[in-house]
Each structure stands twice: as C-alpha cells, then as structure tokens.
Amino acid sequence: MADTLSTLLILVPALPLAAAILTALLGPRVLRGQSHWPIIVALGGAFVCSLCLAWQVSEGYQDAPDSAQSFSRVYTLWTWAAVDQDASNTITGGMPLKIDVAMRIDSLTAIMLSMVTFVSTLVAVYASGYMHGDRGYWRFFTYIGIFVFSMTMLVSVSNFLLLFVFWEAVGVSSYLLIGFWYEKPEAAAAGKKAFLVNRIGDFGFSIALFLIFFHYGTLNYHDTVDARPAFGVEAADISQESGDDKTAEPATQVAAAPGLSTPQQGVLSPSRIREIKFHSGGIGMAICLLLLVGACGKSAQFPLHVWLPDAMEGPTPVSALIHAATMVTAGVYMVTRCIPLFTASPDALLVVAMVGGFTALLAGLIALTQFDLKRVLAYSTISQLGYMFLSLGVGTMAGVTAGMFHLFTHAFFKALLFLAAGSVMHAMGNVIDMRRFGGLRKIMPITHWTFACGALALAGIVPFAGFWSKDSILGALHDKNLSLEAALVDRQAEHPPEHDDAEHHDHDAHAAGATPVDHAPRAAGLTVAAVAHAADAHGGGHGGHAAPPDPLLKHLTDDQLRRQATVYYWLGWVASFTALLTAFYTFRAFFMTFYGDEMVPAEAHGHAHESPPAMWVPLAVLAACATFVGLAFFATDVFSNFLRQTPSLALGLITESPAMTWAGMHMSVAVISTVVALIGVGAAAYFYLGSPREINVVRDMADLAWVRRLSETRFRSPWAGIARPLVIGINVVVFVALVLLYALEYKSFQPGTSSWLYHAAYLDAAPVLTASPWATEHYSAGVLNWLNAFELAGRNMIFIWLAVLVLWSLGAMLVYLSPIAIYVSPYKLSVGKFFFDQLYYFTLVWPLKVLAQLLYLIDDWVIDGLVNSIAKIPPAVGSLLRGMQMGLVQFYAVAMILGVLVIVFTRILLAG
Structure with a gap:
C-alpha cells in the first residue's frame, strides 16, 4: 500500500x-x-x-x-x-x-x-x-x-x-x-x-x-x-x-537504533500532541x-x-x-x-470564534441590499466562511467537525450558485444587475431549478446539504455553552460563597498560574487518559446524549470562564440571526431573478435562452450534491468518523463530543434553525413576490424614513407631537436605571469575589441547575447568561458599565436625532457595505499614497538632486577653465609667473 x-x-x-x-x-x-x-x-x-x-x-x-x-x-x-x-x-x-x-x-x-x-x-x-x-x-x-x-x-x-x-x-x-x-x-x-x-x-x-x-x-x-x-x-x-502504554512511532523506533540521531519532534506530530x-x-x-x-x-x-x-x-x-x-x-x-x-491558547480560540461570528453577521447584513447577483453570493461566501471560523473557534471535536463539514457542503452549493449566476449572466448579455431582469424561470428552466436547489441548501432547509452542516455548527455552539455552564457550576460547588476570600484568591491564583510556557492543560494535571476519563464519566446532556465537559477548562480562571460563557452564548444568537439573514437574502436574489414580470435587458439582443449542455450538466451534478450529500454523510457518520482519523484531532487534545449523527443531533436546535430559515424565506417571498409597495415599505423601515416623518411638522399624526419626548424619556429612564445598577454593583464589589448580580442569579439557581437538565439548558441559557453579559468579571465592572452607558447614549442619539438618520441609516450602511472601502481609503490608502508621493519628491528633489548637483560641479569647473585655454604664449607665461608668485607667497605665510 x-x-x-x-x-x-x-x-x-x-x-x-x-x-x-x-x-x-x-x-x-x-x-x-x-x-x-x-x-x-x-x-x-x-x-x-x-x-x-x-x-x-x-x-x-x-x-x-x-x-x-x-x-x-x-x-x-x-x-x-x-x-x-x-x-x-x-x-x-x-x-x-x-x-x-x-x-x-x-x-x-x-x-x-x-x-x-x-x-x-x-x-x-x-x-x-x-x-x-x-x-x-x-x-x-x-x-x-x-x-x-x-x-x-x-x-x-x-x-x-x-x-x-x-x-x-x-x-x-x-x-x-x-x-x-x-x-x-x-x-x-x-x-x-x-x-x-x-x-x-x-x-x-x-x-x-x-x-x-x-x-x-x-x-x-x-x-x-x-x-x-x-x-x-x-x-x-x-x-x-x-x-x-504508548507505542512509539516507527520513526521513533528507527531513530533509537544504533548510529542514528535522536528524532526532532514536529510542530504537529503525534508524539508532541500525546505529550x-x-x-x-x-x-x-x-x-x-x-x-x-x-x-x-x-x-x-x-x-x-x-x-x-x-x-x-x-x-x-x-x-x-x-x-x-x-x-x-x-x-x-x-x-x-x-x-x-x-x-x-483558549483566548486565541475565543478570538477565532468572535472574528467568525462578527464576519458572518456583517457580511449577511451587507448582502441584504446588494443588487449585483454575484456580489450577493460573494458576501454570502464571506458570511458562510465566518460560520466555519465560528465553529472552529468552539475548539471541540464537534466544532471542528462541523466547521469542516460545512466547508465540504458549502463547496457544492456555493459553486452551484455561482455557476448558475454565470448561466444567467451568459444569457443576459453579461448583465448581472437583478433590477434589469426577472421572470427567467420559463426562459431558463434548468438554471432555475438548479439555482433553487443551491438556494435551499444555502438557506438551510431540510433535507438539503446546508441544513445538516449549519445545524451541526449551531449544535456545537450549544454544547460548548452547556460545558461552560457546567464548569461554572462545578467551580462554584468547589468554592461556595460562604468560603473565605483567601480560599477564593488561592483558587484564582492557582488557575491563573496554571498556564506555564509549555502548556496550560498539562500543568493543570491533564493527560490524554484524564480527558477520556472525564468524557466517559460525565452524564447529562441534551436529547438523551451526553455533552461531555471540557476538561481543558479547568485551567481557566473564574473570570475567563464567565467571559467565555457569555461570548459563546451571544455567538449562538448571532449565528441564529445570521441564518435568518441568509435565508432572506438568498431567496430575495432567487425571486428577483426568476419570478415577477418577465424582463430581459437589451444587451441580450432578444436571444435569451438556456445555457448549452457544457454549462448546465455541471449545474445538474452540483444540484444533486447540494441535495443529497449532506444527508448521506450526516446520517451514515462517514464524514465525522473519517475526519477524526486525522492525528491532530484523534489524540485527545481536542475535547471529545457527541458524534455528528442522528444520535448526536440537537432536535431543538434543528427545529429552531429550520423555523428561522422558513421565516427568512417567507419574508423574502412576501416582499419580493408581491407588489413593489411592500418592497418600498421594507426600504422605508430600514432607511429610518419613519423617524424622519415623525419629526416633520407637516406629517399629521397623533404620535407626531409625543414621539420625540417619548423616545427621549425612555432613554432617560434606562440611563438612570443603568446608573443605579452600576452604583449598587460598585458598592457591593469586593476584590477577588464575584458581584451580587452573579451570586443572586447563579448561586440561588445552582440546586435547580444540577438537578434538572431542562433547567440547565433553558433557565441558565436564558437568564444567567443574560446577566453575565453585563457582569463578566468583578474587577472589570467599572469599564463594562461605562461602556454600556456610552453605547446606549450613542444609540439613543441615532434613534431620536432624525438628521443623523438621513446620513446614517441601516439601509445606507448595508448598501454602502458599511463604508469599509471608504474607511480604508481615507485611513490607509490615501495616507500611504501621500507618503509615497512625499518620499518620491524627497528622492527626486533631495537625494537625486544632491547627487546630480554634485555631479554637475566637475563639468562646470571644466567649462570655466576651458575658457582660459586660449592658445596664446603670453597668457601661459603670465599664468606661470602668477603661479610662482602664489607659491612663494604661500610659503612666506606658512614660514611666518
């Protein structure tokens, strides 16, 4: 072999x-x-x-x-x-x-x-x-x-x-x-x-x-x-x-033979991972x-x-x-x-997840308003890649497997969508603006149905490929959050609040010091055998299967655990909301392209037709993959088991989790994701299969036109007179409430301990959390983590509350100051791609261009100018002396006499 x-x-x-x-x-x-x-x-x-x-x-x-x-x-x-x-x-x-x-x-x-x-x-x-x-x-x-x-x-x-x-x-x-x-x-x-x-x-x-x-x-x-x-x-x-007992690798055995050197461990070698x-x-x-x-x-x-x-x-x-x-x-x-x-580096994993979640949300928001069909798919690609990074950032076997599975399925349905968009572009005379064509389902039936398969897969509709991989990502986030909550409960059980502060300090100091240069889990006493034992010993979970605790969390401090629990909890909501956006913008593009009144641009020259077989046969093959490959690999557990044979994933460093199969499927997560996707599809159908009036309603809502109308005196409405004071009053009440909460939090704060908000919400619920899996999932995820969003760590509360107050004040300004809404509205931000290109141009590109031009001028005028000026001196002196060479004997005799006099005079001066 x-x-x-x-x-x-x-x-x-x-x-x-x-x-x-x-x-x-x-x-x-x-x-x-x-x-x-x-x-x-x-x-x-x-x-x-x-x-x-x-x-x-x-x-x-x-x-x-x-x-x-x-x-x-x-x-x-x-x-x-x-x-x-x-x-x-x-x-x-x-x-x-x-x-x-x-x-x-x-x-x-x-x-x-x-x-x-x-x-x-x-x-x-x-x-x-x-x-x-x-x-x-x-x-x-x-x-x-x-x-x-x-x-x-x-x-x-x-x-x-x-x-x-x-x-x-x-x-x-x-x-x-x-x-x-x-x-x-x-x-x-x-x-x-x-x-x-x-x-x-x-x-x-x-x-x-x-x-x-x-x-x-x-x-x-x-x-x-x-x-x-x-x-x-x-x-x-x-x-x-x-x-x-561990059997050495063949390479190690060979190196141990006489006359051979000691092997050098690779960065990702099995021997290093095992140790x-x-x-x-x-x-x-x-x-x-x-x-x-x-x-x-x-x-x-x-x-x-x-x-x-x-x-x-x-x-x-x-x-x-x-x-x-x-x-x-x-x-x-x-x-x-x-x-x-x-x-x-758990904090690095958290950054990976945060970057992926933010990118997924950002690209999804931008894709909502684009009219270039290929650019809608491009931002969709960015968003789905964000999903993959978010899944990898979970750091468990379920997260890594789900991220790679989504990469695998995404390759099929996204290639299908791009090629189908190219088929449309090919028929429309290279026009790709969705406002210039429509109703193409009768002109291009094969492209229509294959695009539909890709759209259903991207939106995450059962049983298409995207549903299985996207649900796996949401399930991995769910398991991660449960393991973090379990770790917090265990930590509180080990160090209840009635213990003295010194013991709490000792635990935090031990946890904080459990990250030496070689590797934190190793210093915390974790081995591969311990990982496997903890995974086997832990019970509970969701849907009858266990969501094993992450033993690598033991080396984290309480603050780190709460921070990670909060971040991953909100990332789960971000992923779910992004799924809604994905379904909406995908079927917005689908309905605008293939439904409505039949409209063909002039560039097609009246010959719009279905693409040739060389183009639609790959579409048909990819449509079949987008339809069946997810179910085939998910139901048979082929992909999950095969990927787990990779050495860097199989040797115990990655936290084990339920297999990506029917048994490991989160039904509640699957139902929620399906409902969210159907809502997105339904909203797109309502607004883009109906009359243009509904589309204008959506645009007015997103463009904050209603805010401007409330502020206009000519707009006759019973709400016109009280809208602005009402909004201002609500913001004042919330602002005062946040100040009071901050004051109470600061008053009860003691160094080295969690705040009263955390103890009141968490410790009172601890018996319920440990006794009921349902309560663990629903109560703690819905209430506890919401409080943790404002209470990440006791010593950071001052900065947290100040940040909340500042952000809330800025948000209030955007709501009730209608002139701002004219220039900065959700619709304008989405259409303008959040103005990142302009931001980068004025902060990076333009200054670098100015700097480059300045350096060019310095190089041209100063450096080259100095060198060229020095180079001009010898020709100038030569030109001056050339005028003295007239060919007259008398002039040469006078020059010799003057030269002798100069030499004599110089000698006298030096001698004196």
Whole structure:
C-alpha cells in the first residue's frame, strides 16, 4: 500500500501541473479552441486519484491495530536545504536545520483533495462553454491548471515553509485569474486589490512562522531524524495508545537504533500532541493570532474581507472556483490543521470564534441590499466562511467537525450558485444587475431549478446539504455553552460563597498560574487518559446524549470562564440571526431573478435562452450534491468518523463530543434553525413576490424614513407631537436605571469575589441547575447568561458599565436625532457595505499614497538632486577653465609667473 499511496499522492498535484505546462506550450498555436481538454482530463484524473487516496486512508486505518486512533503517512521526496547547527544551539537542540519537500496524506488532506479536484473538474467543464470564443481561452485554462496545482500542494505538504510557499502561489494564481480580463480597469484593479490585501495577511503568517521556528526549532509537521535517506523516505505515523502504554512511532523506533540521531519532534506530530508539549501564554497567543491574520486574509474575514466582493470582476468560473472550493477554504484548512496550537491558547480560540461570528453577521447584513447577483453570493461566501471560523473557534471535536463539514457542503452549493449566476449572466448579455431582469424561470428552466436547489441548501432547509452542516455548527455552539455552564457550576460547588476570600484568591491564583510556557492543560494535571476519563464519566446532556465537559477548562480562571460563557452564548444568537439573514437574502436574489414580470435587458439582443449542455450538466451534478450529500454523510457518520482519523484531532487534545449523527443531533436546535430559515424565506417571498409597495415599505423601515416623518411638522399624526419626548424619556429612564445598577454593583464589589448580580442569579439557581437538565439548558441559557453579559468579571465592572452607558447614549442619539438618520441609516450602511472601502481609503490608502508621493519628491528633489548637483560641479569647473585655454604664449607665461608668485607667497605665510 505504501507505493500506491505515494504514487497517488504525487499524481494529484502533478497532473494539473503537467496539463498547465502542455496547454501553455501548445495552446496558442495547436490546441486553440480545444485547450480545455488537457485540463479537464488532468483534473478528472486527479479527482479519481483523490478518491483512491481517501479509500486507501480508510483501509489503512481499518487495517491498523485496534488501539490505533489515527492514520497518516509522510513521504519525504528530497531535502531542499540542510544547514548544520552547533550543539549549543538552543533553538534546534543541535539538530541540523533541514527543509524537506515532504508530502503527507491523512483524513484531512484526503477530504480537501477530493473536494478541490471534484469541484475544479466541474468548473473546468463549465468554463469550456462559458469562455468559448474568448481570445485568452488557452491562457485561462493554463491559469486554472496552475491554480489547482498550487491548492492541492497547499493541502498536501507537511511543512509550514512549503505551506507558505504554496499559500503565496495560490495568491499569485488568484491575481492572474481575477485580473484575467486585464483590459477592463475594474478587473485589473480588483486583481491588485486582492493581491495587496492578501499580502497583509501573509505578513502576519510569515511572522508566525518565525515564531514557530524560534520556539519549536522546526517547521515540519512531522517528526524527523538526522540520518535519513535523501529521497523517497516513508514515515508512517500510526498513533497507538492502550491505557497508559504508548507505542512509539516507527520513526521513533528507527531513530533509537544504533548510529542514528535522536528524532526532532514536529510542530504537529503525534508524539508532541500525546505529550501536550505546546506553548501557551503570550507566545502561544501571538503565534495563533498571527496565523489567524493569515487565515483572515486568504478566507476574507474581517477586517481583510474587502477584496472578495471586488473579485467578482473576474470570469464567473473563477468566482466559483476561488470562492467555493479552493482559495478561500485555505484559511479554514490552515486553522483546522493547526488546531492543537489554538487549543493550547483558549483566548486565541475565543478570538477565532468572535472574528467568525462578527464576519458572518456583517457580511449577511451587507448582502441584504446588494443588487449585483454575484456580489450577493460573494458576501454570502464571506458570511458562510465566518460560520466555519465560528465553529472552529468552539475548539471541540464537534466544532471542528462541523466547521469542516460545512466547508465540504458549502463547496457544492456555493459553486452551484455561482455557476448558475454565470448561466444567467451568459444569457443576459453579461448583465448581472437583478433590477434589469426577472421572470427567467420559463426562459431558463434548468438554471432555475438548479439555482433553487443551491438556494435551499444555502438557506438551510431540510433535507438539503446546508441544513445538516449549519445545524451541526449551531449544535456545537450549544454544547460548548452547556460545558461552560457546567464548569461554572462545578467551580462554584468547589468554592461556595460562604468560603473565605483567601480560599477564593488561592483558587484564582492557582488557575491563573496554571498556564506555564509549555502548556496550560498539562500543568493543570491533564493527560490524554484524564480527558477520556472525564468524557466517559460525565452524564447529562441534551436529547438523551451526553455533552461531555471540557476538561481543558479547568485551567481557566473564574473570570475567563464567565467571559467565555457569555461570548459563546451571544455567538449562538448571532449565528441564529445570521441564518435568518441568509435565508432572506438568498431567496430575495432567487425571486428577483426568476419570478415577477418577465424582463430581459437589451444587451441580450432578444436571444435569451438556456445555457448549452457544457454549462448546465455541471449545474445538474452540483444540484444533486447540494441535495443529497449532506444527508448521506450526516446520517451514515462517514464524514465525522473519517475526519477524526486525522492525528491532530484523534489524540485527545481536542475535547471529545457527541458524534455528528442522528444520535448526536440537537432536535431543538434543528427545529429552531429550520423555523428561522422558513421565516427568512417567507419574508423574502412576501416582499419580493408581491407588489413593489411592500418592497418600498421594507426600504422605508430600514432607511429610518419613519423617524424622519415623525419629526416633520407637516406629517399629521397623533404620535407626531409625543414621539420625540417619548423616545427621549425612555432613554432617560434606562440611563438612570443603568446608573443605579452600576452604583449598587460598585458598592457591593469586593476584590477577588464575584458581584451580587452573579451570586443572586447563579448561586440561588445552582440546586435547580444540577438537578434538572431542562433547567440547565433553558433557565441558565436564558437568564444567567443574560446577566453575565453585563457582569463578566468583578474587577472589570467599572469599564463594562461605562461602556454600556456610552453605547446606549450613542444609540439613543441615532434613534431620536432624525438628521443623523438621513446620513446614517441601516439601509445606507448595508448598501454602502458599511463604508469599509471608504474607511480604508481615507485611513490607509490615501495616507500611504501621500507618503509615497512625499518620499518620491524627497528622492527626486533631495537625494537625486544632491547627487546630480554634485555631479554637475566637475563639468562646470571644466567649462570655466576651458575658457582660459586660449592658445596664446603670453597668457601661459603670465599664468606661470602668477603661479610662482602664489607659491612663494604661500610659503612666506606658512614660514611666518
């Protein structure tokens, strides 16, 4: 099996690269209009190899010993660089610095390769029809081949440095594809914008790599040994664990033989994960946050999300390829691959979740009002990627599995929606403004029904793929919140309020000090066996299945626990509200495009028709995937079990959770998410299948037109006279109430203890919480966490209350000051994309342009001016002296005499 695995793993990226080279050489003169065939055949072959790889990984795991928890193989093709190190080198431990070109295959890699190659093959088939007749036809397919090669290598390498190399290669390929129609100024600008914004994220990524090497001594994922052949080396990482006895990896066994060096632990190797030897504290936090910056750039997360909507200027197949299955998923893949590093820094995981939740909400709000069909889908992509980051930020097995499952299903239905939008654009003469066409369901029936499948999947309607993956994310958030509440209850049970303050101080000091440089959970006395024991011993949960407590929470302080409980609770509401927005804007686009009065723009020249088979066949295949793949993988538990074979997920560092199956499904969460999605679909149907009057009502409400009308004296209404005093009075009452609460809170506050709000709400309910699972879920989630939103930690209460007062005052100004509503309204914010482009232009782009112009002037006038001025002195002196050379003997005699006199006179002066 070893030879088969290595051959298949090499073939997956090699086939697209070979096809790209062939197309570049033969396309301009030989292949021309047939330039798509090498790419389609190569991508299809790569997909078949990926499926075989996935099968081989599954078979290898099943053939492994019963005690094996994971399966992976690493193949070192050759050594790129090797630098000997002094034995006193504390960074590498005296080990030589070796950069190997190594490829790995495990469950995570197999999933990514299968998804990327499958969607890429369908996109290439679709592009053969969409790009037909374009003068850069061969060039387009060459770029596609290079792009897929870069992406497949990115997910296959076993080294952070090579990951960065192909990370950059993906960025360059996207620049070429987005700016493919470089004659269009918009496309050229969009390509440059995507490239430059990604450089910001890549800068953070590169700094993270320096920190990883400095603190871990290597950039390899896997363990390495010094005495290893230079080519074709295989290292099998079959992690085995039985009770307290651990079987060493084969690489370790080889290194222990006579004459071989001690192995160097890889950053993500099974041996390091089993021993939980990761940095936490400030170093771990810095590494994780810098990695997150890189992921935010590639996956278009806030604040680096601005490049992705503009990337719609590229050809539509590029949009489907980049924004569904390849480039934007690279950030999600990287965070998933590095999840052990993030788990070692709980605060970093919290930041990942917060960034994802905020991005999901922000992009969903912007998508509500866009009229460009492709840009609606672009902001939808940003929002769904935010969902994935939110799920990964949960930090449990359920969260990681749900995030990857959503990435998997999203690739199908989002590629489907982009390609269907391209089909509409193709028929409408490249018009994509939804206000200029409508009622296309009869003209384009296949596109209509396939778009409907993608829309239902994106909205999360049963039984389409998006429902299962999105429900898994909401369920993971639910379990995380329950585990945090359970940890808080256990913490209070261990240290009841009647205990003296000194004991409480001791516990907080112990918890705060339980985060040494090596790894916090290890210092807290946690081992893999302890994790498994805690997961098995804990009962209760939801729907008859257990939601195991997170033993890694034991090293957190009380303040950290309350902060995380509050944040994850509100993130659950954010995710649910975003699901409502998703359903609304998705079916808004669907109804505006395919329903209403039939309307075709003049650019179609009266020949609007269904797309050719080369375009609608991929749509049909993706529609089938968007309909059935979620149910198939969720019900059979195939995806969840397969992903859990990845070493970094299988070795106990990630908190175990219920399997992603029927048994692990949260029915209450599923029902709520379905109802929320149906409300969104129903609202879109009401407003966009009815008369234009309803649409105007929505716009007036969102544009705060009613606020302005209440303030107008000519608006005759019984509420006109009391509206403004009423709103002001309500705000005054709330303001006074908040001041009183703050005063009571401050009066009862004692250092080192929780406040009276926390004790009154939490401790009185503790007996009920421990006795009733229903109360644990509903009472504590509905009341306790609401109070915790205003009571994160006793010593932070002053700042919390002041922030609440300031925000409330600002909100009141926006409500009752109608002139502000004219310029800043929800509708204008959404249409203007919250003005992030303008904000970045005036705060970053314009100052940098001014600085660049200033530096240019300094370089041109000062530096070059000084150099050029000095250079002009010799010619000037020469020109002056040239005038004295007249060719007269008398003048030369006088010059000699004067010269002698000057010399004599100077000598006399010096002598005196």
